[in-house]
Every structure is written in structure tokens, then in C-alpha cells.
Amino acid sequence: MSTHTEHAVNSKTEATKYLITLVGLLILTGITVGASYINFGSGNIVIALTIATIKASIVGLIFMHLLHDKPVNAVIAVAGFIFLGIFLMFDFLDVDSRTNPQPTNLHAPPAAAAPATAGAPAAAGTPAGAGDAKKE
Amino acid sequence: MEQQFDTSKIGMWLFLVTEVLTFGGLFAGFGLMQNKYPQEFVGAHEELKRWAGSTNTVVLLVSSFTAVMAVLAARTNQGKKAAIYLWITVGFGAVFMCIKAYEYMSDFQEGLFPGKYYSHHGDLIVGSHGYATFFSFYFMMTGLHGLHVLIGMCLMSWLAIRARRGDFSDKYYTPVDLVALFWHLVDMIWIYLFPLYYLIT
DSSP states (O other): OOOHHHHHHHHHHHHHHHHHHHHHHHHHHHHHHHHHTSOOTTHHHHHHHHHHHHHHHHIIIIITOTTTSOHHHHHHHHHHHHHHHHHHHHHHHHHHHOOOSSOGGGGHHHHHHHHHHHHHHHTTTSOHHHHHHHHO | OHHHHHHHHHHHHHHHHHHHHHHHHHHHHHHHHHHHSHHHHHHHHTTSOHHHHHHHHHHHHHHHHHHHHHHHHHHTTOHHHHHHHHHHHHHHHHHHHHHHHHHHHHHHHTTOOSGGGOOOOOOSSTTOSHHHHHHHHHHHHHHHHHHHHHHHHHHHHHHHHHHHHTOOOSSOOHHHHHHHHHHHHHHHHHHHHHHHHHSOO
């Protein structure tokens, strides 16, 4: 960490910095709550998560000292979030790329077959043309 | 000493990353289920008290501020001031838990239980598992988060006693710094929990 003299000098300015950070975080919270009452359609979730990420970054950089700390801590933190991002990305790629697993034409054969099989014995004496059409 | 401090801090950050990934898995599950039951999730979130969630967000943010002030006091040889800030942080943690407990109690009274115990009446889509799924995730994630708050409160109380005793100085304040990091992470998780549970539309 930093030297002792630095501590003594920075105590007041550090406290002010933390206070400003807190006010900023509270304002962002107000914006999130306010924005949730307005309907932006699918934009609501984007706004909410963007503001949450900004807030989390501020907490990480200022309150958790990542901004002025040894870079190794920031590397660990950022790596953690990158891996979380990869995890979530593949999850949602999967969900988004999924189509209805049931083929859309699956309903057709049973519906067509049912009257055909039911109709076949009853209509035994129908013209040959109907039978030919069924084979095709 | 400085090397010991740095090493402890790296260890703490590694632990925090595992915490992020733990909650990340739960968030992923929540996202997938929201994708599956979009209407049910919107309906279910209306049952949550937005004022309680907002108040708790403010409480945790302010407690994060008092936690970082405790670190500042500890590392500038102001042990008594650090103890006071730590107790204030514990107090905010207690306020958070009380509001959470109140929310849980009123949820239970309305039959908003997780999973198969869900017995709420008057849902828009009758017979859907979506509502119970929402509350399974809600109680799992806020419960796990609440457990973290409780652990944080215990650690902070222990540190407040030690700070009062004069254990910490500019030469040694590692425990205060690390517990504050933990507390900030708990705050950070709530920053994501709050909009996803209380504000989704």
C-alpha cells in the first residue's frame, strides 16, 4: 500500500471522495427505480442492468480500492467477471438460438392419416383414383 | 508485513471471485427461467414490495460507505472511530435483515412459498409452474445473500471489538480491509438482485 505520510494527508480527501461516491450511487439507484416506472419495452432490462453494472463498477473501483490498488487484484476481479460473462453468453446464445424442438409439420401426418385409415375400410368401393392419390 | 497484507488481499479477491461465480450460476438459472416464463415472472414480481427493495438498496449502499470509512479510520490509527463505523455498519446490516424478514413474513402469509409449497391464489396464468419457479429463485438467492449479510455482521462485530481494543493501526489493518471487501461484494450482489427481482417488467 502507500506510505504513512500519504495516509495522514489523504484522510480528509479520501472521506470526501467516499461521500461523493455514495451520493452518486444513491442518485443512480433513484434513476433505476424511476426508469422502471416508464415502459421502454425490452429496453427496461437493458437500462436496469447497465445502471447496475455502472454501480457495481463504482463500488469496485472506489470502495474496493481497485482503482488505486495493486493491479493484480483488479486482474483477478476482472478475470472473474470475464469468465462469468463467457458463462452467461453461452447460456443465452443457447436459449436464443433454440427453435421449437417439435417440427412444425409433425401435426400434419396424424391428422391426415386418421381420416385416411378410418375412411379406407368404409370407402372400399371408391374409384381407384382416390387410392392412387393416397399412395403418392 | 506489507507483503503479507498484499498476499492476504489477493487471497480475498480469489475468494470473492468464487462468490461471484456462485451467484453467477444462480443468476444464469434465473435468466433462463425468466426466458421460459416471461409473463409469470412479471406477474410474480408484482407481489414483491418495491419500497422494501429500494429501501434495502439504500441501506446497503450507506453501509458500504460506513464500511469503507471504517477502513480509512483503521489505517489512520483511529481505532475508536473505526469501531464506531463498524458498529454502524452492523446496524445497517441489521436494518436490512429486519426489512427482509418483514418481506418474507408477508410473503409467507400470502402463500408465496418456493417450489411445491407455493399456495398463492389469484395468479393470472392458472396452473403454471412459473410463479413457484420465480419464488424458488427469489428465496434461494435473497436467502443466500441474507446469509452473507449475517456472516458479514458477525465479522464486523468481531472487528469492532478488536478495533476498540486498539488492535489495528496503519501498520496492521488487514482484517478490516478484507472484511470490508467482503461487505462491498455483498452490496454489489444486491445491486444486481434488486433490479432483476423488484424492477423487471
